[in-house]
Amino acid sequence: MRRGAPLLGGGAVAVAVLAAIAACGGGGTTLTEDSGSDAAWSWSLPANFPAPKVPADNPMSAAKVELGRFLFYDPRLSGNGEQSCGSCHLQALAFTDGRAHAVGSTGEDHPRAAQHLANVVYNATLTWANPSLVTLERQMETPLFGERPVEMGVNDRNKAAVLERLRTDTGVAGYPARFAAVFAGEAEPLRWSNVIKAIAAFERTLISGNSRYDQWLAGKATLSAAELRGMKLFFGEKAECFHCHGSFNFNDQIVHAGSRVVETPFHNTGLYNIGGTGAYPEDNRGVFELTAKAADMGAFRAPSLRNVEVTAPYMHDGSISTLAEVVATYAAGGRHIASGPHAGDGRTNPYKDGLISRIDLDGVEQADIVAFLRTLTDTDFLTDARHADPFAKN
Template sequence: MKRGAPVIAAGAAAVVLAAVAACGGGGTTLSEETGGSAAWTWTLPAHFPEPKVPADNPMSAAKVELGRFLFYDPRLSGNGQQSCGSCHLQALAFTDGRATAVGSTGEAHPRAAQHLSNVVYNATLTWANPSLVTLERQMETPLFGERPVEMGVNDANKAAVLQRLREDRGIAGYPARFAAVFAGEAEPVSWANVIKAISAFERSLISGRSRYDRWLAGQATLSDTEQRGMKLFFGEKAECFHCHGSFNFNDQIVHARSRIVETPFHNTGLYNLGGTGAYPEDNRGVFELTARAADMGAFRAPSLRNVEVTAPYMHDGSIATLAEVVATYAAGGRHIATGPHAGDGRANPYKDPLVSRIDLDAQEQADIVAFLKTLTDHDFLTDPNHADPFAQN
């Protein structure tokens, strides 16, 4: 699993792990202040930094709750058939279990729906667009995008969709909620405020109570197999930590105290069409925006939190199991022998230089998979604060 530029050295990783484990069971509670009163309280694990929140969209409990209703409301799509929650299921860490997402009109997306665990800490918000760095900007793509259609809101229906919210008299109670959250605005039910509320809800999706996190806090144990996998994961042999070594198990991190924010994207040797280095059309990574050969097949390394429940894997859902993912990285890429995608990804000329064959036997690969499963946060997957409020009622 060698990928990307080093994030921390293996020795440093061990020091960090020891220091965090020494923190015991403590956590961090932080309140954002609005108008002199506490508007929102972050309850964070001790090893999590304070999240970064835009000044023009501060957190509040009422805004998060409004965003939760909107996130799960199919009336927010053009044809009233699909909600954000249709592609982001809580039990699957807010993925959908599909290889690639399907929009409200039935159109297939070329890429997999990404999970939303700790999305507040992501420096960029899509698989391969370095320019989308806030949830508010990113939200415009699923709402209003036309290639592919996701939520299917467009110029012809956007006023009607908002009118559905203004006329709501059900359990969501949108007119009163919007008026309370966006007090003083002449028309609080607006697309700008819809986006702000959903973004606030998404920022509240903090996942930090996995067995691994509890082990760090001295509250749980890891088996011998899991500890061997952890040593490989953070060590110089498997070197998974190069792209997944942060507290959020990815390499694009932003938080309230960030000074330098790095946003690397990686070609991991999944494809090499005809030996040319090419990736399949509609899935060519950052290259689609820059047209630079070096960006062919470059995608963001996702956080591995809750990775056990987010199958299938990779940007296009083309790998079915965690065991297959680990085996692919151990091989230094993927060799596709036949078919339209035939090619030896191990020889892709644009592949990240650190993606090379790793001598991992079957037991070592199984150990890494076992460790990855300790990153599952079952409390997060069942937290009623993140659940569908319409189903709850």
């Protein structure tokens, strides 16, 4: 929540939001992409969502998306055959897992929470704090092959064996035939680079834009008085949440097919200030871990707030349990931890974003913001059969 925009009245808020969404390049709801594969791909987009950016070397097709869906939910893709991508990305939770820390296939805790995947196709960067990971294909190498921490647990010792599980599949997935059809003409279609391409194609289809808020924008739903007050605060100068969460995707790192300038800000929100030194816990120091620059201490990506009602616990390390606590923390200008190994006053963190400061929000106003945030839940997305586990019904 940051300062610097003019105060908007209730009607002006709606006009400004609609204008901002339209400016992102949207307008149509169905776009057809010639994939050069077995079938053209048609995007069925929410009103005013822009056309997604798709890498030229990984065009979309219906068959590729369906192959990716099987792979996403298949535990055979992990080193020990026990964990799938879907183990940490549950559809009912907007493709996060409800844990403070994700747990890898070997039982090792990840220091950070699994991020939700709703509208991941529009994210300019793909992790909490790595500016260099800007494509789903490149990002996917980390959960698959990473060793600190272990996630999927695929490594040089078992890579071939994991692929062999897919090559010898005779079940409902039918991988040999699917890979041969999707990557026709390739001498070796069933290989790791194509596994990654197929999963990335599926993840690009995880588009959420039919919340009650979206329906209200379209004139098809109503919001309560509390929700409308919360919306006015969210998009207004007093609470200023919109500075980091004001795009059509309710975040501030956006990329789409029409993007010309892509900004990738990361923010220190005053969550920690260990010993008054500005430090964050050593396994969670944000962009600093890559740059070693003091100014990057505690700098993390602002996640999309779509479906935020179901993505608890919150923050990069899952250290805040409820939306009410999140709003209260921002209203205070940071978090004060009175005791323990992380004791310190985050409100005075020297590396905190300079535009994050105490906001005078009373209890009713904070509750109104929470009420508005709950209007961002897209129940259709959370139950859409196109995104569901294809093994579950078999």
